[in-house]
Amino acid sequence: MTHPLLDRHRATLDGALSAIATRGYWTPYPEQASPKFYGEGASEVRRQAVQAMFGQRFDLGQPGVGGWLAGDRSPYGVDLAVQYAVCDPEALIAAAMAAMPAWQKLGVDGRAGVCLEILDRLNKASFEIAWAVMYTTGQGFGMAFQAGGPHAQDRGLEAVAYAYREMSFVPREAHWEKPQGKNPPLVMKKNFEVVGRGPALVIGCSTFPTWNTYPGLFAALATGNPVIVKPHPWSVLPAAISVRIAREVLRENGIDPNLVTLAVVDRPETTQKLATDPRIASIDYTGGSAFGSWLLQNARGKQVYAELSGVNNVVIESTDNYKGMLRNLAFTLSLYSGQMCTTTKALLVPAGGIDTDQGHKSFDEVAADLGAAIDKFLSDPATATAVLGAIQSPDTLKRIEQAPQAATVVLASRKLDHPEFPKAEIRTPVVLKADASNEAAYMQERFGPISTVVAVPGGADALAALSERIVREHGALTVGVYSTDASFIDAMTAATQRAGVALSINLTSGVFVNQSAGFSDFHGTGANPAANASYTDSAFVASRFRVIQRRQHV
């Protein structure tokens, strides 16, 4: 019952299955953008290949083409003008439905094999995808390569592994023999078929068009469902390249390529129409809470996996490595200008200050030192532009501009120039400080490079309680804690388990609270308002398929 593509990639699947069981470090996709792994000169060749797409039609050969749309927006000020077909949603759904039966018939092994082949080809195209991610999202190249390429592929593979494991538990056939005392036993043969639930809609975000798309794409695909990828209108290219690769692999293997399509839409109503169509069985969504709430309200009866906004926070109770802590936080707050769903928004510090290896530091000193650490870290322009990237959205630019109205400015944002992209919108982070009572200052997500150091009166208990309340009420994907007091770390462990959020403890070196490692860290928990699902656990895949049985006497 095995499939040649599964045979080819068996070692990768086995590695992934072992990794999700132990959740240690593992990856088959090297994160180094090195010729050693990706070929001599690949970066430049692939960059030119991406540039050659500019101004051209990106034709996927999909059905129902009604027009062409060029919506990509580059925070680096590059004019992409890649034109994508706007396809009739009805045509895409009908094509997905038509492609589904053969995909189901391919079986668990066949589908896994095809998914693994697609991932392998995505990996080989990492440079191409990296350039597309960089141009459209404003990420620095290093991050665009890692997060947009190998790390996104990790998450896709993780989803395939979870899906494969869950589906493998369903025996294809069972022999049922029930004793009947002295009479002959009742004997039945039973067959169990894993059946997808129907076309999946995967709605991407503008900042991580592959990392946040691959988990839903591959989870849905592996479990037997066609997938319609609906990228953010400003970051289409990385999704378009990914869908093209998927369709190529499908076509080469005699499978209807319309199993995976790209939905580029020219108005929001089209997305709503797709999301509420009764044939769409599941929706994966990453983005703002406004549309997320609309989805959860209106897409009833569908499985919705939603990652929304939140207020990630770090609690600073004390530290034995003050400089290491500040360096670590400075990087976290700077990386991709805080345009990550995992970036810290509020830093909770005792109003009376903290004990450190550098002596006691008052609240104001902690806030000022954090500002200074960021300033120092970004003092080298090459580092600054590489780490910060560019500001993705005009809304974020506006938020940066308006941030000083919310509280006292500790560190003001500066506009930087990019040596290569004169029109790039680059901003350094703004850091504010506020009293805990000024909740308007910090108890909302200000997406972008905006964070607030919050003075919390009332001792350690109050710190933990405030952190917990923020997570419960506003959601969070990440919480961090700095403390030399084991009992306080225990209290934060309990608080984060109650509130349902992952905790990073005393990060002072090369791991950052806003980074989650594929196969090891669960991204999101599904237990607080920031996300109703996690990348990737059993719950992320188990409801995407159903088991249909038949039974008959032998």
Place this chain on the structure above:
Amino acid sequence: MTHPLLDRHRATLDGALSAIATRGYWTPYPEQASPKFYGEGASEVRRQAVQAMFGQRFDLGQPGVGGWLAGDRSPYGVDLAVQYAVCDPEALIAAAMAAMPAWQKLGVDGRAGVCLEILDRLNKASFEIAWAVMYTTGQGFGMAFQAGGPHAQDRGLEAVAYAYREMSFVPREAHWEKPQGKNPPLVMKKNFEVVGRGPALVIGCSTFPTWNTYPGLFAALATGNPVIVKPHPWSVLPAAISVRIAREVLRENGIDPNLVTLAVVDRPETTQKLATDPRIASIDYTGGSAFGSWLLQNARGKQVYAELSGVNNVVIESTDNYKGMLRNLAFTLSLYSGQMCTTTKALLVPAGGIDTDQGHKSFDEVAADLGAAIDKFLSDPATATAVLGAIQSPDTLKRIEQAPQAATVVLASRKLDHPEFPKAEIRTPVVLKADASNEAAYMQERFGPISTVVAVPGGADALAALSERIVREHGALTVGVYSTDASFIDAMTAATQRAGVALSINLTSGVFVNQSAGFSDFHGTGANPAANASYTDSAFVASRFRVIQRRQHV
């Protein structure tokens, strides 16, 4: 990390884990109501124990008691008058919340051990539960024992096994070591905690107060959640006995018994209040589609596992065992007077009749022969009362009365007397026949002993298509097919896989389309309108818990 109760029941858990992997025949709970398994004289002793409860307070020692209510209704006309505490929903939820942290701390093994001990004690109380089920539901004693006792325990154990397997995949601890080229690796220790989502509400039905309650109860409990059991107001006693046993086991093991409580309500608004309380994280529901739809609309953001109504159908295309088929269907339509969510409602027969081992039978002959088979099967009064049981609800009595208005009567319902219970409401099944075009006659669930033989014009394709449409539009838990034509069975297999319903093929002996065997048959698929979940698969348990991690450098 193991737990003494898990050690005690390890063989049972291992057996269940092996059974869900192979889904062959297995059970640790003998279905024979025999002294060999359940003790000499146990039946009579337990019957008296149950009778001794009549007219008394059934005091569980729960918090928030505001009054006492005796709502059980016996279809056998027995006056139970057992009084249950009506507890303030707020008190029950607060008590559940208070009991949760210690239950979580007990860990995966401890919780599984406690669940297995509860199941073992439920098994030992099978006679007591059987009598309570018989008195309240109207089932015959044999069925009340099997379905209310061991078979219900099977489903509870199955849920524990699935929950245990899913939770066991989450490592408690991980060592993460990421190479950094020539620099020392990044090394982290990660801990993963399985955390329940919050109090579960398990809403039972009047006809199967244990069989349909145990899966949700044990799935929620094993995954770390407190459970509030809300039985149907007419069938409280079996749930009350079950909850009492659970609370005893909890108390004996130093666990807050309010982890499992019974919610007896004196008005529907209380159930709605419970269901919409933001602290309630999940709802298991079995019952009518009206309240089920209300739940799915109003309990947003909660996990809802709902089993609703449907129109189960059997397609009769041809048979090589006409008598065996009729005997099998006669039993199915008679068992518990069709008051099962799995009972066949529509029998689809070619308008031109069918080929059989007894020659060609016209449509009218098939319908008449089915009526005659039921009549013959129920001709012995002792068999009839034992198999039929009593009619549970006045609504069902009304439906039986009104059924002849819907179509042509093939077999009229008769009222039977019960030798032991003079007030018992016993009715034989009514069988109707109608043309396929008369959809009002058969395209709705008429809960109870009412079925319609439908004359379908247009050949085999039309048969399969009509069956598929009924399932898609109205839902079904079961579909059966009789055919000697392998290609038609293939067509029905494809149709039921598309529509998402289990198929039973050519049942002519001791297995019936309305029976599903624990550990082997999936009950419901979650893929059609009759149920959004299945007993029991990975999806039934995977979303009931979340994984909360913490990580720190070593």
